Amino acid sequence: MADIRFSEEQIRRYSRHILLQGVGGKGQRKLLGASVLLVGTGGLGSPAALYLAAAGVGKLGLVDFDVVDLSNLQRQVLHHTHDIGRLKVESATTAIHDINPDVQVVPHTVRLSSENALNLVAGYDIVLDGSDNFPTRYLVNDACVFKSKPNIHGSILLFHGMATTFLPGKGCYRCLYPVPPPPGTVPSCQEAGVLGVLPGIIGIIQATETIKLILGIGEVLSERLVFYDALTMEFKEVKYKRNPRCPVCGEEPSITRLIDYEEFCGLR
Amino acid sequence: MKKFMDLRGTCCPYNWVKVKLELEEVDNGDQLEVLLDDGEPIRNVPRSVTQEGHALLKVTPEGEHFRLLIEKRGEK
Numbered sequence: 287m288a289d290i291r292f293s294e295e296q297i298r299r300y301s302r303h304i305l306l307q308g309v310g311g312k313g314q315r316k317l318l319g320a321s322v323l324l325v326g327t328g329g330l331g332s333p334a335a336l337y338l339a340a341a342g343v344g345k346l347g348l349v350d351f352d353v354v355d356l357s358n359l360q361r362q363v364l365h366h367t368h369d370i371g372r373l374k375v376e377s378a379t380t381a382i383h384d385i386n387p388d389v390q391v392v393p394h395t396v397r398l399s400s401e402n403a404l405n406l407v408a409g410y411d412i413v414l415d416g417s418d419n420f421p422t423r424y425l426v427n428d429a430c431v432f433k434s435k436p437n438i439h440g441s442i443l444l445f446h447g448m449a450t451t452f453l454p455g456k457g458c459y460r461c462l463y464p465v466p467p468p469p470g471t472v473p474s475c476q477e478a479g480v481l482g483v484l485p486g487i488i489g490i491i492q493a494t495e496t497i498k499l500i501l502g503i504g505e506v507l508s509e510r511l512v513f514y515d516a517l518t519m520e521f522k523e524v525k526y527k528r529n530p531r532c533p534v535c536g537e538e539p540s541i542t543r544l545i546d547y548e549e550f551c552g553l554r
Numbered sequence: 555m556k557k558f559m560d561l562r563g564t565c566c567p568y569n570w571v572k573v574k575l576e577l578e579e580v581d582n583g584d585q586l587e588v589l590l591d592d593g594e595p596i597r598n599v600p601r602s603v604t605q606e607g608h609a610l611l612k613v614t615p616e617g618e619h620f621r622l623l624i625e626k627r628g629e630k
C-alpha cells in the first residue's frame with residue numbers, strides 16, 4: 287500500500303487530508319488500506335458510512351438484512367425516497383459509491399447471529415456498532431472481545447445518546463451492562479421515537495473515532511463514555527475501567543461462546 | 555539524491571500537496587528542486603515548506619517562474 291502512488295484525482299479528492307499535519311499522504315494511505323465493518327445501516331450507520339466513505343476508508347462491510355421503509359427516512363440518510371422497498375445494503379452501496387468510487391463495499395445481507403458474527407468480525411480491522419437492538423449489540427460486543435477487535439459503540443433513544451470506543455483489553459459493553467435488560471423494560475426506537483438528527487451526532491462521533499484509530503492520532507474515547515443530550519446540548523463524560531469480574535472480558539469469564547438473546551420490544 | 559518537479563501551471567494548494575507528498579517519500583537531507591509559477595504559488599509554497607520544518611535552500615527567479623531548492627528535514 288505504501289508504494290502505491292496517488293492518482294491525480296486522488297490527490298485532489300484527498301487534498302484536505304494530505305494537507306493536514308498528522309495525516310498527510312501516509313495517513314491517507316492508512317485510510318485507503320483500512321477495513322471497517324458497519325453493523326447496521328440505519329440511523330447511526332448511515333452518517334458513519336457516508337463520512338467513512340468520503341474519507342476514503344478502503345473497505346466497508348455492511349451488515350443489514352432489512353429493507354428501506356418510509357419511516358426510516360426521517361434519520362437514515364444513506365437511503366432515499368426512491369429506495370423504499372430496496373435492501374438497505376443495496377441502497378447503501380449506491381449511496382457510498384456516489385460519494386466515493388474508491389471504496390470497496392462488501393454487503394452482508396444477514397441478521398447477525400452466533401453463527402456468523404465471529405467470521406464477520408474477523409474479516410475487518412475495526413467494528414462500528416450501529417445496531418438498534420440488544421441481541422445484536424451483545425453479539426457485536428462478545429465477538430469483538432473474542433476476536434480482539436476495537437468496537438466503536440453508539441446508541442440512541444428519544445433525545446439522548448452515548449458513544450464510547452471499546453479497545454481490546456480496555457473494557458467492553460458487558461463491563462458496563464453485564465446482561466441485557468429484561469424484555470419490556472427498555473423501549474425500542476419503534477415504540478419510543480427518536481429525534482432524527484440525534485443519530486447524526488452520535489454516528490459521526492463513531493466515524494471520528496474510527497478515523498482516529500486508523501490514523502493513530504489524538505485520543506480515542508477509550509475508558510470514557512460520552513453522553514449527549516440534544517435538548518440541553520450538553521455532553522457529559524463518565525470514565526470506566528475494565529471490570530475484572532466482567533462475564534466476557536474479566537479474569538474468569540463465564541461466557542466463552544456467542545449467545546443469541548431473544549428478540550423483544552416487538553422487533554421481530 | 556535530488557528530485558525535480560515541474561509545477562508550472564499547477565495551482566494552489568495542489569502544488570504544495572504534491573511537494574508534500576514527494577517530501578514524505580524521500581529521506582532526511584534529500585533535496586527537491588521545484589519550478590513554480592509567480593503569484594500565489596511563490597507566496598504560498600515556500601511558507602508551507604518552512605512551516606513544516608523543511609529547509610528552503612534557494613529561491614531563484616527564472617523569467618515568469620521561480621526555481622526552489624528544498625531540503626527535507628524532520629521525521630520520516
Ligand SMILES: [Zn+2]
Nearest residue numbers: 458461532535
Ligand atoms: Zn467486559
